[in-house]
Amino acid sequence: MARPLRIKLVTVGASWGGIEASSRLFSALPANFPVPVVFVQHQRMSSEDRLARLLARKIALKVVSIEHGMHMQPGALYIAPAGYHTLVESDGTLSLGLHWPVHYSRPSIDELFISAGDVFGGSVMAVLLTGANEDGAVGMRHIIRRGGITVAQDPATAEAPVMPAAAIEAGGAGYVMPLEDIADFLIENAFGLEG
Numbered sequence: 001m002a003r004p005l006r007i008k009l010v011t012v013g014a015s016w017g018g019i020e021a022s023s024r025l026f027s028a029l030p031a032n033f034p035v036p037v038v039f040v041q042h043q044r045m046s047s048e049d050r051l052a053r054l055l056a057r058k059i060a061l062k063v064v065s066i067e068h069g070m071h072m073q074p075g076a077l078y079i080a081p082a083g084y085h086t087l088v089e090s091d092g093t094l095s096l097g098l099h100w101p102v103h104y105s106r107p108s109i110d111e112l113f114i115s116a117g118d119v120f121g122g123s124v125m126a127v128l129l130t131g132a133n134e135d136g137a138v139g140m141r142h143i144i145r146r147g148g149i150t151v152a153q154d155p156a157t158a159e160a161p162v163m164p165a166a167a168i169e170a171g172g173a174g175y176v177m178p179l180e181d182i183a184d185f186l187i188e189n190a191f192g193l194e195g
Contacts, residue, residue, distance in 0.1 A: 006123075006189070006190070006191075006192035007035055007123055007124060007125045007148075007149065007189050007190055008035055008120055008123040008124070009035055009036055009037075009038070009072070009088070009116060009120050009123065009124045009125070010035055010036070010037045010038070010124075010125045010126075010127065010186055010190065011037075011038050011039075011040075011088075011112050011113055011116045011124060011125070011126045011127070012025070012037060012038070012039045012040070012126075012127045012128075012129065013039075013040045013041075013109030013112065013113065013126070013127070013128050013129065013131070013135065013136045013139075013163075014039075014040075014041050014042070014109075014128075014129035014130055014131055014163075015041070015042040015105070015109075015130070015131030015132055015133060015135065015160065015163055016042075016130060016131050016132040016159060016160035016163075017129075017130035017131070017158065017159025017160050018041045018042070018129050018130055018131060019041065019051065019054070020159070021129045021130050021153065021158070021159065021179055022039060022041065022055070022129060023054070023055060023058050023059070024179060024180070025127070025129070025179065025182055025183055026039075026055060026058075026059040026061060026077060027058050027059045027060075028183030028184075029059070029060065029061055029183055029186065029187065030060060030187070031060035031061060031062075031075060032075060033061060033074065033075050033186075033187070033190060034074050034075070034190050034191060035074055035190050036072035036073060036074060036075075036076055036077075036078060037061065037076070037077045037078065038066075038072070038077075038078045038080070038086065038088070038094065038112060038116070039077060039078065039079050039080065040080040040086060040107045040108070040109045040112050041079070041080070042105050042107070042109075042131070042135070043082045051079055052064070052065045052079045055077065055079070059077065061075060061076060061077040062075060062076040062077065063076075063077050063079065064076050064077065064078050064079065065078075065079050065081060066078050066079060066080055066081060066086055066094050066096065067096075068094075068095055068096045069093050069094070069095065070093060070094045071092065071093050071094075072092060072093070072094060078094060080107040080112070081096065081107070082107070083098075083106060083107075084096040084097060084098060084106065084107055085097040085098070085099060085106055085107050085108055085111040085112075086107050086111070086112050087111060087112065087115040088112070088115045088116045088118075088119045088120070089115075089119065090118075090119055092119065097111070105133070105135050108135055109128065109131075109135045109136035109139060110135055110136060110137075110138045110139040111139070112139065113126045113136060113138075113139025113140060113142060113143055114138070114139045114142045116143070116148075117139070117142045117143040117145075117146040117148055118142075118146070120148065121146045121147055121148065122146065122147030122148055123148070124143060124146075124148040124149075125148060125149040125150070125151065125186065125189060125190075126139065126140055126143045126148065126149070126150045126151070127150075127151045127152075127153075127182060127186070128140060128150070128151070128152045128153065128163060128164050128167050128172075128173070129153045129158065129163070129164070129179070130153060130158035130159045130160045130161070130163060130164065131158075131160050131162060131163025131164070132160040132162050132163065133162060133163060133166075134162065134163065134166040135163065136163055136166075136167055136172075137163075137166040137167040137169075137170040137172050138170070138172075139172075140152070140167045140170070140172025140173060141167075141170055141171060141172035142172075143172075144171075144172060144174055149174055149175070149189060150167070150172055150173055150174040150175070151173070151174065151175045151176070151177060151182055151185060152164040152167045152168050152172070152173035152175070152176050153176075153177070153178070153179050153182065154176050154177055154178045154179075155168070156178075157178040157179050157180075158179075164176075
């Protein structure tokens with residue numbers, strides 16, 4: 001097997017069932033994970049920073065609630081705030097937007113994935129976990145067209161299979177794997193380990 005591409009950014013999206021799935025995924029990543037991770041979880045406006053506080057108790061990565069204009073650092077998990085789209089800007093910072101919801105969602109996974117693909121191209125990985133709508137499928141296809149790596153959770157292992165299934169059907173999933181295999185795949189690609 002060829003040496004995997006060394007990635008510079010991991011983006012992750014989830015909806016229904018995503019808190020449990022993301023906790024399992026992120027808890028398997030080491031504190032020295034060499035790239036930033038940006039996470040969009042569909043959540044209610046009233047959620048405030050509860051997701052960040054919950055994950056911070058369970059994982060080794062530094063957990064950061066995204067603020068507009070924030071620079072990304074390796075070994076950190078950036079959590080999109082409720083009510084704002086999270087975008088990756090050309091200078092590598094994160095921005096927050098209030099434009100229209102996508103798939104009834106703000107933050108939208110598609111918005112994150114598309115902007116990350118535009119900036120990082122073949123050096124970005126997108127992971128789409130469990131969810132009950134089709135957000136993320138368009139963004140996954142965009143990242144594949146830009147040369148990046150995309151992973152959909154095997155719908156059979158998802159609490160809500162609609163979201164990863166939509167990405168697979170749309171041709172946006174370069175890889176499909178059960179939740180428990182995704183962390184090792186991220187580690188191999190981020191560290192540039194031999195497959």
